[in-house]
Amino acid sequence: MTTLWQIFWLFALLSMVAFGGGAGVIPDMQRGAVETYRWMTAKEFLDLFAISRSAPGPGSMIAVLIGQKAAGLAGAAVAFVAMFMPSCLVVHFVAKGWDRAARKPWRAVVEQALAPIGIGMTFASGLALAQGTEHEYVSYAVTATATLVFAFTSINPILLLAAGGAVMLLAGV
């Protein structure tokens, strides 16, 4: 039972400070799971990170895997609730307030102002990910090609992903 509480508080707190997305709190997750609570070794944490990146869906799925390692399926469920519920409640109320302002002139101004911010953040997340993962020449080439193909054609991204995996296997990086 104490482990479940520890899981709950770790992820509920991290959920509330995860400004700019879940990736920023990964180091804090590692500190909590490996050093503070000793649920796993550093190597196991890295493996779980790789698994969460390779599985589809939000990157924060690593929280579920940490919970699963610490306390089985109950731990996974607690981590899921703690990681997602607090921030989802906040965003729900923000969205409702946004809705009530539908006819206010300031909302149009705010929408116009947030558009270039959102575009800048889209580029920033891609650029930061490219720097964060150990990128070699081949992977930079793959990223650049995928960027251009996706921007200027309407190809299904699944095909691009499959091609990326195949290229890397053939290149034997």
Added chain:
Amino acid sequence: MPTRPRPALSALFMGFVTIGLSSFGGGLTAWVRREVVQRRGWLDDQQFLSGYALSQLVPGATNVNLAVFIGTQLRGVPGALACFAGLTFPPTIIACTLGAIYFGMHGMPGGESLSIALGGMGAVAIGLNLGTGIRLARRGIRKIVPALIAATVAVSVGIAGLPLIPVLGVMIPVSLLAAWWASRAA
């Protein structure tokens, strides 16, 4: 104000199931825009972008926030739940299954090739993010000031590695001022 579509809850759920299951390696935003703006037309680019920026400002996983935001906008509480469940439930089941396999058998054979292939998919996923940025910029940026604002955010966070919150703390007021100025001039 244009009337907003009222998609069925099942359509919202299935739309986000598609998004959740087709996104690998963190290129999720590209998939959300493709599904919600491009394929289904539930939101236009400006609504999508303001939702995306607000989702970043609220703590928590950005794309989960974005799903809740879009669901709330389109169908209130049930819509938020449908989008949230669609986005998170199937990937959670998959992650737990993979986790169980991993915990059950350490060091699978063929694991090396798998991780190489996954690395390639991750590299493509990053390209999907950047490509989405190009698409959005080509449609949404017509003037020099918004272009400079977008470039400043991209470079300071994405290349210089400055933390997002202080950057937004400066750039959002700047952008608000610029948009307010432009609306007065219009």
